[in-house]
Amino acid sequence: INVVMNSGDNKYNMYTEIAASVSAAGLNGGAIPEYAGLTNVALNKTVYGPTAKSGYVGDVNDGFIPVGEYDTSGWAGYNFWNGAGNYNGAVATEIIDHGRVYNNLSLFRAYIEVNSGAGIGAPEKVEVLVSNDRENWVSLGNLSAVTDARMQWITLQLTETASARYVKFAFTNSGEKSFIFCGVLEVYSADEVAVIDVMRVNAYD
Numbered sequence: 001i002n003v004v005m006n007s008g009d010n011k012y013n014m015y016t017e018i019a020a021s022v023s024a025a026g027l028n029g030g031a032i033p034e035y036a037g038l039t040n041v042a043l044n045k046t047v048y049g050p051t052a053k054s055g056y057v058g059d060v061n062d063g064f065i066p067v068g069e070y071d072t073s074g075w076a077g078y079n080f081w082n083g084a085g086n087y088n089g090a091v092a093t094e095i096i097d098h099g100r101v102y103n104n105l106s107l108f109r110a111y112i113e114v115n116s117g118a119g120i121g122a123p124e125k126v127e128v129l130v131s132n133d134r135e136n137w138v139s140l141g142n143l144s145a146v147t148d149a150r151m152q153w154i155t156l157q158l159t160e161t162a163s164a165r166y167v168k169f170a171f172t173n174s175g176e177k178s179f180i181f182c183g184v185l186e187v188y189s190a191d192e193v194a195v196i197d198v199m200r201v202n203a204y205d
Contacts, residue, residue: 111153
């Protein structure tokens with residue numbers, strides 16, 4: 001385990017990769033012992049997107065969970081307003097380029113906010129697609145259904161692992177609200193040994 005200490009301040013909460021690696025309880029995102037042995041290979045990789053841009057351009061794979069709501073740092077907002085109404089069924093995509101093909105991809109997660117009062121709706125669906133050339137895509141399925149929670153994780157756990165260099169998260173707008181907001185995207189693989197980097201952790205009093 002590689003541990004790098006950093007006492008600098010930041011605006012974010014603890015990253016759940018630590019929970020994924022050591023099954024720690026009490027972190028934002030909860031205890032996730034079933035993820036032990038998996039590594040978030042999307043961390044700090046190149047991202048292409050989003051295709052439906054807004055003024056909210058948070059980095060979705062920098063290893064931080066936004067502490068506050070949509071108007072705090074860290075959120076990416078996908079804008080579906082066309083000047084007269086909402087684009088019902090429009091899709092915003094984020095493509096993560098892992099730099100090489102990873103085997104044993106098995107878990108995909110997104111951290112989203114649903115806030116009707118602020119014009120942020122629940123996505124109709126979030127589809128996960130994979131590719132090795134960024135042209136030909138294969139769908140692996142959809143992330144889990146959105147609940148009534150304001151901030152929440154939605155996930156896709158595969159029964160058979162996949163291999164890919166590129167992973168696309170496709171957010172489909174329901175047409176009810178103008179925005180979809182995403183704070184974190186994660187792609188987990190058993191391809192490498194997990195590393196805990198405490199440089200990405202800020203402890204709060």
